[in-house]
Amino acid sequence: MHNFEFVRPTSVDEAVAALGAEEAQALSGGQTLLPTMKQRLAAPAVLVSLTGIAAMKGVSVAGGVMTIGGATPHAVVAREAKAQFPALAALAGNIGDPAVRNRGTIGGSIANNDPAACYPSAALATGATIVTNTREIAADDFFQGMFATALEEGEIITAVKLPIPQAANYQKFVQPASRFALTGVFLAKYPAGVRVAVTGASGDGVFRWTEAEEALSANFSAEAISGLSVEADGMIGDLHGTPEYRAHLVKVLTGRAVKAAG
Template sequence: MHNFEFVKPSTVEEAVAALQSDEAQPMSGGQTLLPTMKQRLAAPEKLVSLTGIASMQGVSAVGGVLTIGGATTHATVATEAAAHYPGLAGLAAHIGDPAVRNRGTIGGSLANNDPAACYPSAALGSGATIVTNAREIAADDYFQGMFTTALEEGEIVTGVRFPIPQASNYQKFEQPASRFALTGVFVAKYADGVRVAVTGASEEGVFRWTEAEAALSANFSPDAIEGLSVSADGMIGDLHGTPAYRAHLIKVLTKRAVAAAS
């Protein structure tokens, strides 16, 4: 790991100012960035920690919307969101291991947009709004491909707003070594329809399975998607699973999520 300057601002404004310098990079929980730096795949000259910003922490529910600060840890989401949005809390409770859950943050996960991360499926499956220091971005516009988002240089995720559904569930087939999702499916049922978001399977990153959404909006039952299938085209293939295997998992996990949510 190369030498770097470390700063820990106490406000969003201070963090944004610190990020204006050359080779500065924001860091939340550091669960992705620090291992990358240890492998010398990244070498920022300055790390701007977001964990000391009180306004970016915490969970609250008002008017059917769950708001989570960008620097809130997975462990906090797992406990404090449980009474309001159990599907999301359950997802957070099974990210990584206890060390990761007590350091990693929702904002860091969404900013990194790893193609096998869990939170992107929850945000997309909930129709969430990603709030930054500069604007608000609908989840449908935020995720733009593997490790790619709508965030601009120096923009940080300060919070996320989740509309609370009538029913929800997340099912993940774990990659046993990393505990990332080999494939994961988040299902959320709202009064105006059902959303289904898939992570870990596609070369393009998280995506919505719109055919399943239409079928489940008409009949929220595992049987509703019995006749559907997912093409293996564009799915990830590696030593853990072929594209066809991941495509098959999408349907299996969607049915399990619907059954659990019901």
């Protein structure tokens, strides 16, 4: 790991100012950035920690929307969301191991947009709003491909607003070594219809399975998707599973999520 300067601001304004330095990088939980630095694949000159910003921590609910500060660790989400959004709490409580859950943050996960991360599927399935220091971005516009998002240079995720669904469930087929999702499906049912978001499967990152959404909005049962299939084209293929296997998992996990949510 290269030498770097470490800055720990106590406000969003201070953090934004610090990120204006040359080769500065925001640090939230550091569960991806620090291992990358140790492998010398990244060498920021300045690390700007977001963990000292109290305004970016915590979970609250108002008007049917759960707002989670960008620097809130997974373990806190798992505990604080359990009563009003159990599907999200279960997702957070099954990320990595206890060390990861106590350090990793929702803002860091969404900003990194790993193609196998869990939180992006929850954000996309709920039609969440990603709040930054300068604007609000709809989840449908935020995720733009593998490790790609709508965030601009120096922009910080300060909070995530997730409309609480009538029913929801997250099904995760765990890759046992990494605890990432080999494939994961988050399903959320609202009065306006059903949203289904898939992670871990596509080479383009998290995506919505719109065919399943239409079928389930008309008939919220596992039988509604029995005649559907997911194209293997564009799916990830590696030593853990072929594209065809991941495409199959999408359908299987969606069916399980419907049964569990219903």
